[in-house]
Amino acid sequence: MNTLITLMLDQRRMKKDSKYPIIFRLTHNRKTTSISTGYSILEIHWDEKKKEVKTSYKKVESVRLLNIILLKENARINEIINRLHDKGELQYLSINQVKQKITRKVNYSSFTEYGNHLVKELTDVRRFGTARSYKFTIGIMQTFAQKIDIKFNEVNYDFLMRFEKFHLTKEDNSINGLAFYMRTIRAIYNKGIKDGCIDKEAYPFSEYKIRVAPTKKRAIDISHIKKILDLQLPVEHELFHARNYFLISYMLYGMPFMDMAFLKVGDIKNGRVVYQRKKTLKNYDIKISDPLNEILKFYKVGKSKKDFLFPIIMREEPKQQYDDVGRLRAMYNDKLKKIALLCKIDQTLSSYVSRHSFATNAMLQDIPLQAISSMLGHSKLNTTQIYLKTLPNEILDRYNERLSLSFLND
Numbered sequence: 001m002n003t004l005i006t007l008m009l010d011q012r013r014m015k016k017d018s019k020y021p022i023i024f025r026l027t028h029n030r031k032t033t034s035i036s037t038g039y040s041i042l043e044i045h046w047d048e049k050k051k052e053v054k055t056s057y058k059k060v061e062s063v064r065l066l067n068i069i070l071l072k073e074n075a076r077i078n079e080i081i082n083r084l085h086d087k088g089e090l091q092y093l094s095i096n097q098v099k100q101k102i103t104r105k106v107n108y109s110s111f112t113e114y115g116n117h118l119v120k121e122l123t124d125v126r127r128f129g130t131a132r133s134y135k136f137t138i139g140i141m142q143t144f145a146q147k148i149d150i151k152f153n154e155v156n157y158d159f160l161m162r163f164e165k166f167h168l169t170k171e172d173n174s175i176n177g178l179a180f181y182m183r184t185i186r187a188i189y190n191k192g193i194k195d196g197c198i199d200k201e202a203y204p205f206s207e208y209k210i211r212v213a214p215t216k217k218r219a220i221d222i223s224h225i226k227k228i229l230d231l232q233l234p235v236e237h238e239l240f241h242a243r244n245y246f247l248i249s250y251m252l253y254g255m256p257f258m259d260m261a262f263l264k265v266g267d268i269k270n271g272r273v274v275y276q277r278k279k280t281l282k283n284y285d286i287k288i289s290d291p292l293n294e295i296l297k298f299y300k301v302g303k304s305k306k307d308f309l310f311p312i313i314m315r316e317e318p319k320q321q322y323d324d325v326g327r328l329r330a331m332y333n334d335k336l337k338k339i340a341l342l343c344k345i346d347q348t349l350s351s352y353v354s355r356h357s358f359a360t361n362a363m364l365q366d367i368p369l370q371a372i373s374s375m376l377g378h379s380k381l382n383t384t385q386i387y388l389k390t391l392p393n394e395i396l397d398r399y400n401e402r403l404s405l406s407f408l409n410d
Contacts, residue, residue, distance in 0.1 A: 001085050003028045003098065005077050007070060009046040010034060018042060022053075022070070024077060026102070028095040035077070035102060037070060077102050088281045089125040097124065108197045111150045112138055115188045128322040129258075137184040152198040155189065160208045175213040182210045218353050219360035220345060225250060227343040229291065239342070241311070242335035244295050246354050251292040253284070253375040254355030257332065261312040261325045266305030268296065282377040359384070 004027040009020045019040040026033050045057035052067045060066050080102055084090040090098070108114035115138045122131035142148055144166045145159075160182070167178045186205050193200045229247060233240045249255045258278050267275045271293075273286045288296065299309050312328045313321045329351055336349035347353075355376070362372045373384035 001081075001090065002030070003081050003085070003090060005074065005081065007037075007051045007074055009041070009043065009048070011043065015040055020046075022046075024074070026095065026099060028093075028098050031095045033095055033099055035099060037073065039066070039070075089127070092125045108192070108195075109151055109153075111152045111155050111188065111192070112142065112148065114152070114192055114195075114197055118188060118191060123319070126318050126322075128319060133180075133184050134188060137181050137188075140181060141185070152189075152192060153202060155185065155204060156202070157204045157207045160185070160204055175211055179210050179212045182208075186210070218350075218356040220347055220349070220353060220357050222361050222364075224343065224345045224347075225357060225361070227345065228339060231339070231343060239335050239339055242332050243339055244298075245310070245332060246336060246339070246349070248292065248295060249351070249354035250358050251289055252286055253377075254358035256355065257329050257351040258325055260310060261308070261328070262321075263309045264305065265300055265303045265307050265309050267309070268300070277377050280377050280379065284377070 006025045006027070008023060008025050010023045010025075011020050014020055017040075019042055022037045022039045022041065024035040024037065026035055039053075041053060041057055041059070045054050047054050052070070053063050055063050057063050057066075081090065081098070084093065084098070084101065093101070108117065115134055119131045119135045119138075122128075122134065141150060141163070144163050145154075163181075164178060167173050167181065168175070189198070189203065189205070192198050193203065225247075228243060231243055233243055245257070245260060249257070249260060252260075252273060256277070256279070259275065262278065263273070263275060267273060268288070271288050273288060274284065276283050296309070303309070313324045315321055315324055333350050336351070336353070339345075340347065340349040359372055359376060362375070363369070369381060369384060373381050376384060378384045
């Protein structure tokens with residue numbers, strides 16, 4: 001992490017009374033700036049080694065209390081920096097943007113205004129997916145409330161219940177669609193509490209519980225995967241790339257379409273695919289199997305190491321690249337439905353199916369849950385368990401057979 005905060009006496013800026021300001025020196029990507037603490041002292045009262053005010057300073061009631069205040073502020077700033085680093089945002093911020101994060105005193109009473117402020121922040125650090133979710137949800141809330149400005153104190157339990165009814169009275173809307181909106185509202189509200197926009201006592205999700213409905217089985221069994229693998233399509237066929245993307249995703253631990261889109265030729269090294277996942281920043285180093293190598297060879301021809309491996313991203317500006325991925329993913333999902341018909345697979349195929357199929361078929365091969373979780377890039381086992389929450393009948397039958405055999409052996 002190339003970001004550091006240091007408490008110091010700024011001896012470059014002497015005031016008229018011969019005092020120097022106590023500042024935090026922020027260093028980020030080899031650039032520096034200062035953040036004022038609001039305190040100034042004479043040089044003789046500063047302990048450079050301990051980075052604190054000496055007890056000889058008599059201009060405050062308690063030097064100990066002053067040093068505690070400075071220490072707490074130092075901890076607060078470091079917490080902000082560490083949080084930005086953990087979320088993968090720090091590397092994309094300029095030093096002035098980092099300073100704004102540290103010094104910003106948020107004072108929003110409007111939920112929509114604060115939400116739009118978060119949208120801009122997320123866009124600045126290239127978290128376009130989350131930004132789009134926030135913006136879309138705020139728009140739906142404004143439609144429901146029939147006004148532009150929704151205050152924080154209006155987003156209460158009654159508001160959420162009426163929003164739920166508004167959503168579910170429409171024929172094509174679902175419980176899980178509602179859950180998506182509610183989780184987004186909750187995320188914005190939680191951030192608002194942390195930024196002091198609203199008291200935590202007003203938190204409406206203490207009473208309102210987000211509901212979800214069981215989803216249809218997404219995984220397909222290995223026989224269907226083989227049908228897609230055996231599908232011979234010429235390069236000019238409209239389904240050529242869609243077939244390849246599905247198999248590539250499956251053979252690379254269920255790689256998400258977003259990560260495939262940003263994969264570069266240089267990420268293929270010594271017979272392995274080495275990359276960092278966009279969503280979680282987890283590093284992957286996956287051995288390339290023979291069937292996968294046959295597909296990847298086609299895409300490497302005539303390209304340099306800096307080129308994107310697949311013809312998905314066509315533009316250079318980050319926001320446009322994200323839009324390219326979204327547009328191609330929609331087309332990809334449409335083509336997967338055609339592949340399902342062509343291969344006589346009676347389940348819906350989508351970009352998520354390859355990932356779920358990888359997880360389920362790994363489980364069928366008795367690969368430990370912890371290993372599957374690591375391969376999928378999940379930080380928690382319960383996330384993997386959600387993927388595998390509906391055990392296939394084959395596994396249940398196998399376990400039942402083991403129990404029966406153990407009973408007979410006794």
